[in-house]
Amino acid sequence: MKRIKFILTFFCIFSLSASIWAQKDGSQAYNEKYSKKIIYTLTDEKFRGRESGTPELDGVIKYITKEFRKSGLEVTHQCATDQELIHHIGEPKPGKKYPAKITNIIARIDGKCSDKYVVIGAHFDHLGYKEGLGIHPGADDNASGIAVLLNLARMIKASGNTPEYNILLCAWDGEEKGLLGSKYFVSTWGEESILYYMNFDMVGRTADPASPEIVFAWNNNFPQLLDHCKGAQAKVPAPFEVIYDERTGDGKGGSDYAPFSKKNIPFVAWMEVELHEDYHKPGDTPDKICWDKLKKANLISYWVIYEWIFSK
Ligand SMILES: [Zn+2]
Known part of the structure; x- marks a missing residue:
């Protein structure tokens, strides 16, 4: 009997601490440094402006990985x-060439539901070195997006919960050459399995x-997205201003959300x-x-994302 009591007490303490652990606030893991x-x-x-197809890009891929x-x-x-690329997304525009190879970096967190995905992405390539102009560092375009993506990886992990759905954190290649990485991903991945996309x-x-x-x-085919943003905004200390930009899911757009929009996937x-x-x-330098x-x-x-992955 004593032994059973001990096991029960141990089990209660264990499950209590597990639930406290499970309630960790992942947003606290954001790290400005x-x-x-x-x-x-x-x-x-040393990365010479991260142009797709250059040897320096291999170092960038290694670093993000x-x-x-x-x-x-x-x-x-x-x-x-x-x-x-030609086979899956078609010929390049007249006078343009695709790089010999592109590489998307795809990081994964498994969810409880094995066949549904929340995809989050940002491109890591930029314009590289241009004769007469020099290196294009691309701090805002789009090292900033990669910084958010890598922080999100830590924040989701730190929340301590298993998400309902699988999460793919994707660093896209070839955006500056015509959204090549995201187009290729969407054309080769079963789009019906993607619940949401964030760019x-x-x-x-x-x-x-x-x-x-x-x-x-x-x-705007998915009004719940607006509620998700408003709910999220309320959790973040002011001041800031969110500007709502309504899109129709028609595939238009100059960044990696466009291929997802073309398939009318709910995107933000x-x-x-x-x-x-x-x-x-x-x-476009980091000091700015x-x-x-x-x-x-x-x-x-x-x-x-928390709303997307932790509520059914
Ligand atoms: Zn960009």
């Missing part, structure tokens, strides 16, 4: 040759650092308010990032 480290590393001269793995995620590389592209700059503006673009895209003067210029905006965009998006 980590964001800075990622953005400064990705914009380092290592960071995902350090957070305890399983990582695979989805590679496609130029011929595979980050240029989330680090603001005209008003005292109350940063954050754009929430969403597919965090992006720039309006193109700043350093857009696609060598002046507004760290407070990056943090707030990261926190709001975490709570939207």
